[in-house]
Amino acid sequence: MSALCLNVSSVYSLSEEGYVSEGSPVLLYIDRRRSYLVRAVEGEVLHTHKGVIDLGSLVGKRYGEYVESHRGERFWILKPLIYDLITSFRRKTQVIYAKDMGLILVYAGIGPGSLVVEGGTGSGFLTAILAYHVRPSGRVYSYEIREEFLKLAKRNLESVGLLEYVELKNKDITEGIDEVGVDVVVLDLATPWKAVPHAHRSLRGGGVFVSFSPTIEQVVKTSEALSQYGFIDVWTIEVLVREYKVKKGETRPEMRMVGHTGYITFARKILD
Numbered sequence: 001m002s003a004l005c006l007n008v009s010s011v012y013s014l015s016e017e018g019y020v021s022e023g024s025p026v027l028l029y030i031d032r033r034r035s036y037l038v039r040a041v042e043g044e045v046l047h048t049h050k051g052v053i054d055l056g057s058l059v060g061k062r063y064g065e066y067v068e069s070h071r072g073e074r075f076w077i078l079k080p081l082i083y084d085l086i087t088s089f090r091r092k093t094q095v096i097y098a099k100d101m102g103l104i105l106v107y108a109g110i111g112p113g114s115l116v117v118e119g120g121t122g123s124g125f126l127t128a129i130l131a132y133h134v135r136p137s138g139r140v141y142s143y144e145i146r147e148e149f150l151k152l153a154k155r156n157l158e159s160v161g162l163l164e165y166v167e168l169k170n171k172d173i174t175e176g177i178d179e180v181g182v183d184v185v186v187l188d189l190a191t192p193w194k195a196v197p198h199a200h201r202s203l204r205g206g207g208v209f210v211s212f213s214p215t216i217e218q219v220v221k222t223s224e225a226l227s228q229y230g231f232i233d234v235w236t237i238e239v240l241v242r243e244y245k246v247k248k249g250e251t252r253p254e255m256r257m258v259g260h261t262g263y264i265t266f267a268r269k270i271l272d
C-alpha cells in the first residue's frame with residue numbers, strides 16, 4: 001500500500017453521502033493481498049501490475065462501486081478505514097499491531113472524552129488509534145524521549161488529521177507525568193515498571209493502567225511494581241489471531257500467522 005497524505009476529517013465527513021469527491025481518499029481493492037491507498041484527483045494516474053487507473057475517474061463514484069484499469073481489470077472503490085490510513089504511516093520503531101490495539105481499547109474502556117497518557121510515542125501508530133477513539137472531546141498526552149521519533153509521529157498524525165487531539169511531549173515518562181486525574185495510562189516502552197509510581201499519581205481513582213511488553217521478564221517486573229503501589233485487578237494477556245482460508249472443501253487455518261508481538265498487562269488504581 002502506498003504512503004500518502006490524507007486528512008481523516010474528510011475521510012469521515014458525513015456530508016460526502018457515500019460519493020467520492022475531488023481529493024477524497026480511496027482504497028482501491030483488488031483482493032486481500034493487493035490494495036492501493038490513493039486520492040481521487042483529476043489528472044493523476046496510478047500505475048499497477050493490473051494496468052493504469054485514472055484517479056480523476058473516481059470522482060463522483062460511490063464507495064462500493066468499481067473502476068476498471070486500461071486493461072479492463074476491476075478495482076473496488078472502498079472508503080479507507082482508520083487502520084488502512086495508519087498502515088500507510090512511515091515507521092522507524094516497532095509498532096503495535098491491530099490485534100493488541102483492539103483489546104487495549106476495550107479493556108481500558110477508551111472512548112470519546114477519555115483522557116489518556118501514553119509512553120512512548122514511537123512512530124505514533126497507537127497514538128493515532130487512541131486519538132481517533134477519544135475524539136472529539138478527549139485528549140492523548142504522549143511522551144517520547146527521542147526527538148526524531150516525536151517528529152515522525154507528528155508528521156504521521158498530521159497526515160490523517162489527528163494531531164489536534166494529541167499533545168506530544170519530548171519527555172522521559174519514567175521521570176514523571178505532568179497530568180493528573182487521567183482515565184488511562186498506556187505504556188509501550190522497555191522499562192514500564194519505572195513509570196508505575198508516576199502512573200499511580202496520574203490516574204484517577206479506578207483509572208486503568210496498561211502496559212504492552214514483548215518479554216515476560218518485563219511483565220513480571222511491572223506486575224510486581226503494580227502490586228507494590230496498591231493497584232488491583234492486575235492481569236496479563238497475550239492475543240493470538242489466526243486467519244482462516246475459507247473455500248469449499250478446503251477450509252482450514254492459514255499456514256502463516258503472527259507468532260509473537262507481546263503481552264498486555266492491565267491494572268486498576270484504587271484510592272487509599
Ligand SMILES: C[S@@+](CC[C@H](N)C(=O)[O-])C[C@H]1O[C@@H](n2cnc3c(N)ncnc32)[C@H](O)[C@@H]1O
Nearest residue numbers: 095096120122123124125126144145172173188
Ligand atoms: C516500541 S516503541 C513504541 C511504538 C508505538 N507504540 C507505536 O505503535 O508506534 C517504544 C518507544 O518508547 C520510547 N521510550 C523508551 N523509553 C522511554 C521513556 N522512558 N519515556 C518516553 N519514551 C520512551 C522509545 O524511544 C520508542 O520510541
